[in-house]
Amino acid sequence: MPRYLVRLxxxxxxGAVAVLAIRQFMVPASFYQLGHYRASVLPExxxxxxxxxxxxxxxxxxxxxxxxxxxxxxxxxxCEVCHGAAATHAADPSSTKPFTELDxxxxxxxxxxxxxxxxxxxxxxxxxxNIKEDCRxxxxxxxxxxxxxxxx
Amino acid sequence: MHEAAYAFTGYIYPNEAKLLWSVLIVxxxxxxxxxxxxxxxxxxxxxxRVKAVHPTYRLALLTSLSFLLVATLPLLAHLGHPExxxxxFVTPHTSSAMAMxxxxxxxxxxxxxxxxxxFEYRADMVRWAGECKGLKRLIYRIITLWDDDTSPRSVQMxxxxxxxxxxxxxxxxxxxxxxxxxxxxxxxxxPYWASVLMPVVFLFSAIVSGIALVLLxxxxxxxxxxxxxxxxxxxxxxxxxxxALIVDFALEGLDVIHRIxxxxxSFDILSLMVTGKLFxxxxxAQVLLGGLVPMLALASTLVFRIPDKTRxxxxxxxxxxxxxxxxxxxWNVVIGGQLFSKSLLGFTTYKLDIAGxxxxxxxxxxxxxxxxxxxVLTWLLPxxxxxxxxxxxxxxxxxxxxAAVPAQASAK
Numbered sequence: 001m002p003r004y005l006v007r008l009x010x011x012x013x014x015g016a017v018a019v020l021a022i023r024q025f026m027v028p029a030s031f032y033q034l035g036h037y038r039a040s041v042l043p044e045x046x047x048x049x050x051x052x053x054x055x056x057x058x059x060x061x062x063x064x065x066x067x068x069x070x071x072x073x074x075x076x077x078x079c080e081v082c083h084g085a086a087a088t089h090a091a092d093p094s095s096t097k098p099f100t101e102l103d104x105x106x107x108x109x110x111x112x113x114x115x116x117x118x119x120x121x122x123x124x125x126x127x128x129x130n131i132k133e134d135c136r137x138x139x140x141x142x143x144x145x146x147x148x149x150x151x152x
Numbered sequence: 153m154h155e156a157a158y159a160f161t162g163y164i165y166p167n168e169a170k171l172l173w174s175v176l177i178v179x180x181x182x183x184x185x186x187x188x189x190x191x192x193x194x195x196x197x198x199x200x201r202v203k204a205v206h207p208t209y210r211l212a213l214l215t216s217l218s219f220l221l222v223a224t225l226p227l228l229a230h231l232g233h234p235e236x237x238x239x240x241f242v243t244p245h246t247s248s249a250m251a252m253x254x255x256x257x258x259x260x261x262x263x264x265x266x267x268x269x270x271f272e273y274r275a276d277m278v279r280w281a282g283e284c285k286g287l288k289r290l291i292y293r294i295i296t297l298w299d300d301d302t303s304p305r306s307v308q309m310x311x312x313x314x315x316x317x318x319x320x321x322x323x324x325x326x327x328x329x330x331x332x333x334x335x336x337x338x339x340x341x342x343p344y345w346a347s348v349l350m351p352v353v354f355l356f357s358a359i360v361s362g363i364a365l366v367l368l369x370x371x372x373x374x375x376x377x378x379x380x381x382x383x384x385x386x387x388x389x390x391x392x393x394x395x396a397l398i399v400d401f402a403l404e405g406l407d408v409i410h411r412i413x414x415x416x417x418s419f420d421i422l423s424l425m426v427t428g429k430l431f432x433x434x435x436x437a438q439v440l441l442g443g444l445v446p447m448l449a450l451a452s453t454l455v456f457r458i459p460d461k462t463r464x465x466x467x468x469x470x471x472x473x474x475x476x477x478x479x480x481x482x483w484n485v486v487i488g489g490q491l492f493s494k495s496l497l498g499f500t501t502y503k504l505d506i507a508g509x510x511x512x513x514x515x516x517x518x519x520x521x522x523x524x525x526x527x528v529l530t531w532l533l534p535x536x537x538x539x540x541x542x543x544x545x546x547x548x549x550x551x552x553x554x555a556a557v558p559a560q561a562s563a564k
Contacts, residue, residue, distance in 0.1 A: 002306045004274070004299035011297070019241075026242045036245055115498075116166055 052080050053090035061093065065142055072143030073122075082106075082141065107135045162498025171490045171502045174510035175483075176226040179518055181332045181354065182482045183223045186522075188329035188355070189362015190216040191265070191321060196392065198318040204388035207381075210535030211373065212366045213272065217265050218526040224257065225518050229509060249335050260328045264321040270295070271314040273533050275302045291532065329358040336485060343418035343496075344425075344489040349407045356400035361478035363393045368471035371464065373530070379538050383460050386467055387453065393474070394450035401443050404481075421496045429499060430488050433480045442477010446470045 033039035058079045059066055069075055080086055083098035104126075113123045122144075130138070139145070160169065194212035196202040228234040240251040241258070278300045281292035333354025336345045347353075367389045374381040411419060426434055449470050453463055487502050505511040530536075 002299075002301050002309060004297050004301055004306070005309070007297040007299065008270075023242050026238070031243060036243065114166065115160060115163055 049087070051085035051087050053085075053087045055079065057090040058086070068140075069142045072140075072145065074142065074144055102134070102136070104133070104135050107139075159501035159503070160498060161500075162493070163495050164493035164498040164500055165495060168490075168493050168500055171487065171500065173486055173490060174230065174502075175487075175504055175512065175515045176230040176510055176518070178479070178482045178486045179226040179515055180223070181329075181336075181486070182361070182479055183219050183226065183519075183522070184332050185329055185354065185358030185361050185478065185482070186365050187216050187220040187223055187260075187362070188325040188358040189360065189364075190219070190366050191325045191362070192359050193363045193366050193389065193392070195318050195322050195325075198315060199322065202388060202392075204384050205392075207385045207537040208366050208370045208389060210272065210533070210537070211370055211530075212362075213265070213269050214526060214529045214533060214535050215366055215369060215522075216362070217269060218522040218529060220257075220261055220265060221525055222518060222521045225521070226515075229514055229518065232509070249331075249338060253331055253335065256328055256331050260321075260324050264317060264324045268314055268317040268321060269533070271310045271317065274310050275307050277533075278302050288532070326355055330355045336489070339489075341494065342489050343416065344422055344492070345485065347407060349403060349410075353400070353403050353407060356396060356403055357478050357481055359396045360393065360400050360474060363389060363396055364471040364474035364478075367393060367467055368475070369526075371468055371471075373536075377536065379536070381464060382537075383463070386464065390450055390453060390467055390470070393470070394447065394454075397443065397447050397450070397474070401447065404443075418496055421492045425488060425492050425499065429491055429501075430484055434484045434488070437480040438477050438484060441473050442480060446473050446477070 028038045028040070030039035031037070034042075055078050062079075066079075069077075069079075080098075082101050084101075086098045089096050089098050108124075108126045111123055113125045117123060135141075190212045193205065194209055194216065196205050197209045224237070228237055231237075237254070240248075240254040244255070245251045274296060277292045277296045279302065281289050281296060281300070284292065330351040333351035336354075337347050337350025339345045367386070370389070371381050371386070411422070449466055452458070453466065458466065491499050491502065493499065507513055
């Protein structure tokens with residue numbers, strides 16, 4: 001067998017050995033233990049602190065707001081849908097304050113006209129409906145039916 | 153979001169508003185197809201002994217390698233996190249067609265194409281290592297593994313191994329591109345893609361595009377080097393392009409006829425799409441300009457006596473038309489398959505961005521890369537076969553038979 005062929009075969013064998021060796025390093029120890037994923041990821045995920053406080057936590061201090069919300073059409077929405085994750089605020093109210101989403105594009109995520117939404121769902125054409133106006137001028141987010149007095 | 157709302161027609165599900173597989177996913181089967189097609193053209197000489205295509209043999213191999221090296225780039229750019237791509241090799245998931253493509257790709261690159269090119273060029277590289285100086289000499293020395301054996305016995309062995317690799321390479325090239333078709337054809341939830349014909353259609357369109365690309369590159373490179381293109385070679389490659397086009401066209405026609413006859417529940421929405429949103433890219437660009445016109449033009453070279461110069465121009469135009477036709481074939485499959493709603497009652501729209509990760513600029517850069525790689529490869533491994541080679545032009549093989557044809561003789 002010519003010398004170059006022997007060298008080529010050696011390179012391929014070394015390459016194959018290198019790939020297998022690298023694989024030994026790269027496959028996490030618990031990978032195939034429970035399936036095609038790292039088994040050790042389960043305790044890692046479980047150990048994570050929840051970032052959402054949950055509806056009940058808001059109710060403890062903000063009963064007045066919830067009273068309004070329960071009578072309105074946003075009653076099914078959790079507070080943290082619009083105010084963001086609030087676990088740190090619930091744990092220590094003075095440490096952080098939940099933000100309030102003010103941009104009209106946020107309202108349009110649910111209320112933009114879209115043929116695939118259920119019949120009767122309140123929708124507007126974002127490019128035609130009081131364009132550039134803040135939605136809150138006519139709709140109160142906690143009880144969002146239009147303010148008839150102000151609407152022409 | 154509200155801008156997208158204006159792009160809908162009829163009823164679509166919310167998750168269908170935005171197309172997730174963009175122009176980069178169009179490039180993936182396109183580039184892979186060019187790889188497989190160029191390799192099949194090369195195999196015409198090495199396995200099927202079509203001697204007339206000899207001038208394109210090495211160019212086809214280098215073209216195939218240049219495009220194969222960037223074949224996965226569109227996918228990596230589309231998905232982001234390219235560093236995670238190695239995971240599919242480290243922890244292979246046999247139930248994922250896409251993950252197993254990594255192995256098909258690696259097999260084809262490492263064990264077929266690179267090995268074939270190495271054995272094809274080895275004796276020449278040993279010779280060039282003696283003629284060249286500096287960096288080039290060092291590169292040749294490294295690639296030839298510091299061995300300057302060019303004895304007739306070793307050269308004969310090179311040819312035998314190259315022949316064996318090509319024989320393995322043909323089913324591998326079929327596998328490589330059939331696999332891409334399989335990935336689409338096996339998406340059973342999408343009536344536009346789910347078809348057992350898909351791998352075969354992809355394969356033949358790959359052969360068509362690869363032959364067209366090498367036909368074009370051969371003429372362009374001959375022109376740039378102030379050499380005359382070999383007309384016998386052009387005519388033969390043109391003839392094979394015609395055969396491949398006919399088979400490809402027939403297969404796609406069969407798919408269409410089958411869909412019309414079976415007329416499944418998805419048929420109405422698909423026919424609306426083909427005659428509406430895809431009219432320009434499918435009926436005009438793919439079928440008419442990319443299929444019928446090139447077929448008629450190529451057939452005319454067999455029927456009429458056309459002067460060499462005109463015929464040469466005709467081959468250039470035909471190659472370009474075929475290349476755009478196959479590009480739009482991929483476009484129609486990938487984009488078309490996402491334009492209609494799975495409710496079969498509505499459409500969305502795809503707008504190609506100019507900038508951005510999935511934009512036209514990135515697509516153009518990815519399409520340009522193989523040509524840069526090919527330029528470097530032709531500098532390092534000149535594929536040219538010129539009968540009137542100037543002395544010292546080590547790229548030229550003085551006798552066309554010298555490089556590859558003994559491969560057939562010895563392989564017999």
